[in-house]
Amino acid sequence: NAGVMQNPRHLVRRRGQEARLRCSPMKGHSHVYWYRQLPEEGLKFMVYLQKENIIDESGMPKERFSAEFPKEGPSILRIQQVVRGDSAAYFCASSLDRENTEAFFGQGTRLTVV
């Protein structure tokens, strides 16, 4: 049973380019969460999705960031026109349900904007 799979593990983008981060949840999990981690800091919640629906996006920046979790395929976190401040590790987690089961984290995507 594979865990949460994120790719790519490392992504380098020039300022102004687009970054697309992918997350495949654990088998059977329909709840996906995205977090951002800056160096030497804890994780900050960004968005919570459940198949085709955004449940909570209170942690998403208002511009340039978007997330989706289509019926088929992985969840995508998209960052348009990246800036240096977007450099961080982006983690995805998935769970079986919202309430009672553990959320498992992926290995993360480390985005570097040059």
Added chain:
Amino acid sequence: GESVGLHLPTLSVQEGDNSIINCAYSNSASDYFIWYKQESGKGPQFIIDIRSNMDKRQGQRVTVLLNKTVKHLSLQIAATQPGDSAVYFCAETGPTGANSKLTFGKGITLSVRP
């Protein structure tokens, strides 16, 4: 605003000794607390959790204590091993769902001396 934070940035312990990692939270509505371990280059790994209706919970070599009066959470690791070296985060969430939006502390580095 509400926050979850850790008292000390680093903790160095001798192999075989017990470790105690402390965490303070400020949101009195916090309902569910989790300790995570994060090794270098990896995603957070669930260690143990506790709900607000409990004071203590034990796992394998780990114990979590919750003091709601002073809003304090601690993680105790018995017979600390080199493999315990990592960054430890406490996280909390409110009554909207255990996984829905975790608030993480900044993290403390545990270093185990051989």
